């Protein structure tokens with residue numbers, strides 16, 4: 368039975384990946400999930416699988432090399448899938464340090480632990496051990512409004528402290544592959560959306576605010592473009608890259624679904640109107656009048672878009688969920704998980720939200 372070590376498995380993408388993996392492999396795999404449980408990590412995301420015999424949760428910080436080494440000492444890990452990261456651009460602009468610590472140093476700890484567990488005396492690695500580093504398309508910088516794509520060969524040009532920290536972590540993984548022939552892959556994904564996403568990110572924030580009749584903050588002119596990827600498609604892509612991709616390669620994973628932020632907001636409002644029953648009091652609150660143009664994000668990247676070629680040709684992956692379906696599935700999930708949203712937006716979230724939008 369293959370054993371996976373998933374870092375950041377209680378977060379948004381990590382928890383969806385764990386769900387995907389158990390749906391696909393059921394009892395054929397074992398998953399150890401190591402997560403620090405920051406504000407963005409939530410064991411509620413994994414409630415339905417927490418009692419599985421082939422699942423273990425370890426609360427630890429990936430920067431704690433002793434705790435990470437212990438996991439490798441006690442388990443014969445076959446696959447590492449490294450999600451754990453600070454991920455919110457706005458937070459990185461306000462407080463970059465924690466991004467460098469978790470994203471850069473934490474990745475180094477993971478690399479060192481896997482290397483020392485998997486390395487043979489002759490400097491080669493035990494067969495069939497693989498490390499996958501989950502990263503972002505933001506490392507490539509920003510595209511012009513009217514064209515072009517990010518390719519795996521596009522030079523890195525990160526702009527925010529967040530993307531700079533992810534670019535650094537990618538470079539560390541690359542250096543381990545180049546120097547030690549460490550068996551790894553890097554994936555760079557576009558903007559994810561779907562169940563369990565923390566409402567600091569555009570889509571869940573807009574859904575949550577609209578349902579409460581709160582203002583919908585649009586940064587700048589609202590015409591920045593993101594390439595939206597349904598999170599379960601991403602989970603499938605990661606698994607396919609790890610099993611079918613060429614070792615040492617980078618694969619971009621994009622939604623091929625470019626939309627301006629303002630378009631996203633209109634689609635959400637229309638879909639909410641359509642899905643809410645007439646007798647639901649929230650229906651009257653959902654309105655375009657909530658749209659509020661606010662101060663732009665500093666250094667706001669204009670456009671991200673990923674070329675479809677490499678992962679499709681080499682691995683056979685493509686995004687299966689069209690945005691219309693993905694957004695309905697997401698909204699349906701939020702309707703069914705009102706308590707989840709209430710829990711994650713209580714306490715510190717209010718403080719964060721008020722501070723973030725004080726000047727906006």
Ligand SMILES: Cc1cn([C@H]2C[C@H](O)[C@@H](COP(=O)(O)OP(=O)(O)O[C@H]3O[C@H](C)C(=O)[C@H](O)[C@H]3O)O2)c(=O)[nH]c1=O
Nearest residue numbers: 454455456503504557558567568569584585586591628
């Ligand atoms: C929260 C918020 C955002 N925006 C704008 C800013 C962006 O142009 C777009 C999406 O913002 P968000 O913060 O959701 O995501 P990105 O900054 O594109 O970054 C995200 O996608 C990449 C791939 C990652 O790697 C990041 O980890 C992930 O956070 O909406 C607004 O206009 N209003 C708002 O209230």
